[in-house]
Amino acid sequence: MCLVGESGCGKTTTGRLLAGLIRPTSGRLLYEGKDVWQTKGADLARFRRAVQLVHQDPYASLNPTRTVFQTLSAPLYRHKKARGGRQALAAVSELLERVDLTPPDNFVSKYPHQLSGGQRQRVSIARALTVDPKVIVADEAVSMVDVSIRISLLNLLLALGREFGVTIVLITHDLAVARYFARHGRIGVMYLGRVVELAETESLVSDPAHPYSAALIAAIPEADPEITRGKKRVELRSAEIPSLLDLPPGCTFHPRCPLSEAGLCDVKIPELLAIPGHREVACHVAVRERTAEPAAATA
Amino acid sequence: MPVLSVRGLSIDYLTRRGAVHAVRDVSFELEKSETLAIIGESGSGKTTLAVGLIRLSPRGTRVATGEILYTKDGMTSDIRKLDDDDLREYRWAECAMVFQAALNSFNPVITIWEQFLDTARAHGIKDKHRVRERSAELLDLVHLDARRVLPAFPHELSGGMKQRVLIALALMLEPQMLILDEPTTALDILTQRSIIDLLRQLRQRLGFSMIFISHDLSIAAELADRMITMYAGRVVERARVEDMFYRPRHPYSLGLLRAVPRVSGALGSVASIPGSPPDLIRLPKGCSYAPRCPYAIDACREAEPPLLKVDTPEHEAACIRWQHVAEVIGSKAPLPVAEKLA
Ligand SMILES: Nc1ncnc2c1ncn2[C@@H]1O[C@H](COP(=O)(O)OP(=O)(O)OP(=O)(O)O)[C@@H](O)[C@H]1O
Ligand SMILES: Nc1ncnc2c1ncn2[C@@H]1O[C@H](COP(=O)(O)OP(=O)(O)O)[C@@H](O)[C@H]1O
Ligand code: SF4
Ligand code: SF4
Numbered sequence: 001m002c003l004v005g006e007s008g009c010g011k012t013t014t015g016r017l018l019a020g021l022i023r024p025t026s027g028r029l030l031y032e033g034k035d036v037w038q039t040k041g042a043d044l045a046r047f048r049r050a051v052q053l054v055h056q057d058p059y060a061s062l063n064p065t066r067t068v069f070q071t072l073s074a075p076l077y078r079h080k081k082a083r084g085g086r087q088a089l090a091a092v093s094e095l096l097e098r099v100d101l102t103p104p105d106n107f108v109s110k111y112p113h114q115l116s117g118g119q120r121q122r123v124s125i126a127r128a129l130t131v132d133p134k135v136i137v138a139d140e141a142v143s144m145v146d147v148s149i150r151i152s153l154l155n156l157l158l159a160l161g162r163e164f165g166v167t168i169v170l171i172t173h174d175l176a177v178a179r180y181f182a183r184h185g186r187i188g189v190m191y192l193g194r195v196v197e198l199a200e201t202e203s204l205v206s207d208p209a210h211p212y213s214a215a216l217i218a219a220i221p222e223a224d225p226e227i228t229r230g231k232k233r234v235e236l237r238s239a240e241i242p243s244l245l246d247l248p249p250g251c252t253f254h255p256r257c258p259l260s261e262a263g264l265c266d267v268k269i270p271e272l273l274a275i276p277g278h279r280e281v282a283c284h285v286a287v288r289e290r291t292a293e294p295a296a297a298t299a
Numbered sequence: 300m301p302v303l304s305v306r307g308l309s310i311d312y313l314t315r316r317g318a319v320h321a322v323r324d325v326s327f328e329l330e331k332s333e334t335l336a337i338i339g340e341s342g343s344g345k346t347t348l349a350v351g352l353i354r355l356s357p358r359g360t361r362v363a364t365g366e367i368l369y370t371k372d373g374m375t376s377d378i379r380k381l382d383d384d385d386l387r388e389y390r391w392a393e394c395a396m397v398f399q400a401a402l403n404s405f406n407p408v409i410t411i412w413e414q415f416l417d418t419a420r421a422h423g424i425k426d427k428h429r430v431r432e433r434s435a436e437l438l439d440l441v442h443l444d445a446r447r448v449l450p451a452f453p454h455e456l457s458g459g460m461k462q463r464v465l466i467a468l469a470l471m472l473e474p475q476m477l478i479l480d481e482p483t484t485a486l487d488i489l490t491q492r493s494i495i496d497l498l499r500q501l502r503q504r505l506g507f508s509m510i511f512i513s514h515d516l517s518i519a520a521e522l523a524d525r526m527i528t529m530y531a532g533r534v535v536e537r538a539r540v541e542d543m544f545y546r547p548r549h550p551y552s553l554g555l556l557r558a559v560p561r562v563s564g565a566l567g568s569v570a571s572i573p574g575s576p577p578d579l580i581r582l583p584k585g586c587s588y589a590p591r592c593p594y595a596i597d598a599c600r601e602a603e604p605p606l607l608k609v610d611t612p613e614h615e616a617a618c619i620r621w622q623h624v625a626e627v628i629g630s631k632a633p634l635p636v637a638e639k640l641a
């Protein structure tokens with residue numbers, strides 16, 4: 001699945017929560033049905049290995065003084081997956097092959113500055129794979145690099161998901177990338193710290209239920225002159241994004257929302273509720289209109 | 300008469316390993332009020348070209364050959380031959396540039412008002428009142444509230460606001476030409492949208508010509524009249540925007556187009572371009588795209604293909620197999636790619 005939203009809406013924070021790097025202020029994070037922050041010992045260690053975060057910025061996340069081999073072998077030793085140099089080298093080579101850095105011999109002794117942005121991303125992914133994760137949270141793994149490199153990284157992540165049964169959460173600004181990546185999955189749209197819509201990808205992009213999702217889809221520039229120049233805009237009432245320190249009452253989107261209803265939206269916080277069509281939405285109006293009419297509301 | 304006419308421009312970086320041929324034999328023209336988009340992967344020479352056009356290349360750069368002809372009121376001059384005074388005049392009054400990653404290049408310890416003052420002073424405008432009026436006008440033009448923005452420090456502004464301020468600064472002396480390097484990269488969707496709409500409005504109101512450089516095809520789809528694809532420092536295709544998007548003739552343009560997923564319409568087949576751009580110090584013989592090209596044949600490796608006229612007089616591609624590419628695109632058969640979708 002993919003999480004999308006504007007800068008500062010809380011995607012990275014959510015990713016860090018998922019990986020257990022920060023403790024929730026309230027609420028619970030369940031792994032295999034157990035509250036992660038209540039588990040200890042072996043269970044906790046299992047969770048820590050199972051969920052791996054791949055960082056936003058490949059330039060910042062790799063230690064510049066370590067070779068690829070050093071970066072990848074350290075966790076192998078730490079988790080007792082390799083004893084001795086020969087075993088480690090074999091394991092590192094296999095990891096490099098998995099992320100298409102071939103032949104591995106060309107890469108093992110390189111330092112990060114000797115690699116391109118895309119290659120660094122691959123090393124970051126390989127490092128996450130050292131512990132056989134069940135879930136990879138990839139935060140903006142595609143935002144730093146070029147168009148074509150981007151697709152090959154996404155394809156790599158998808159292939160890992162397929163071949164090794166890894167669940168992948170991709171965090172991105174780019175709805176087009178989210179649509180491509182989660183084409184058989186779901187997209188969650190975040191706004192000011194909350195998930196405002198969660199739906200199967202195609203139904204989200206073709207028929208968004210939340211006014212904010214609709215605004216995003218209408219605004220995104222696309223690589224097709226006819227489509228992009230002919231797009232119908234959703235006019236927001238304000239371009240200003242409220243501060244997380246001083247959230248508007250009721251629905252936090254109401255000062256900008258074209259459908260906002262006085263007396264309702266500015267008073268009552270909309271919960272994320274299931275509506276027909278396997279989706280959830282946090283909007284009073286969408287819930288009212290979509291649960292009233294028969295389920296088949298396709299575009 | 301084009302505003303700008305670039306002929307046979309080549310720019311090298313002199314490094315210890317040898318000369319990096321970052322821009323090679325580039326020619327193009329820019330008409331009055333026209334918008335030209337230059338696309339290509341990172342490292343294809345876009346920034347080198349843009350910076351070269353206003354002669355701001357870093358030390359260690361050699362402009363090997365070529366002319367940059369600029370025409371105003373029927374007078375043509377070669378930018379490469381301007382003296383320092385004329386060059387300064389040209390840089391802001393005729394042709395202003397908004398740099399890549401400039402969002403971080405604001406001086407962090409001075410206010411936006413002082414940035415305006417500095418820029419004005421650099422061009423001999425000393426009257427503070429005039430600067431005040433002009434900056435209010437310009438900020439209004441880019442939809443910012445001068446009372447709020449002028450006293451602010453850069454870190455108090457969002458990325459989108461900073462980009463607007465940069466555009467306002469660039470318009471200070473009413474240039475005829477605006478060059479923007481990656482103007483929307485690093486901004487998110489709604490902000491990108493507002494910058495694109497702003498540029499469209501400004502162009503309509505002020506009638507300047509625009510060159511923008513981006514690896515993001517969607518901004519080209521939004522704003523460009525004509526497009527150029529660069530690969531390994533060369534122009535490999537030149538076309539009107541519709542021709543580039545719907546009838547590309549160079550395999551590299553086609554590859555770039557297919558690497559971008561869409562939100563509206565069918566998802567289609569998306570594929571990356573395998574491999575990476577060549578070493579610009581030691582370029583391969585023949586077509587520099589051959590190592591990555593799915594259509595390459597032996598003849599491609601013989602000599603670097605020149606730009607050939609294709610389809611219409613305004614469309615050129617540097618590919619000896621452009622007709623084959625046209626057939627493949629025209630037919631319903633699946634396109635050959637290295638990575639197929641599952
Ligand atoms: N360590 C921290 N201390 C205080 N505030 C923080 C911290 N980390 C993040 N924030 C704030 O929390 C909010 C959400 O930030 P987060 O990094 O999760 O956003 P994001 O959606 O990932 O944004 P982007 O798309 O720019 O990466 C922002 O307002 C941010 O300034
Ligand atoms: N100051 C420099 N010294 C040496 N090589 C450089 C310098 N700046 C850029 N290059 C090289 O020139 C080529 C073109 O770079 P650039 O113009 O920045 O491309 P783009 O803007 O298309 O990403 C690249 O191979 C890059 O590594
Ligand atoms: S709850 Fe009201 S203000 Fe919020 S998104 Fe829905 S219609 Fe708009
Ligand atoms: S000339 Fe040959 S190698 Fe070059 S782009 Fe055309 S088909 Fe490909």
Ligand SMILES: [Mg+2]
Nearest residue numbers: 011012013056
């Ligand atoms: Mg983030």
Ligand SMILES: [Mg+2]
Nearest residue numbers: 345346399480
């Ligand atoms: Mg550049």
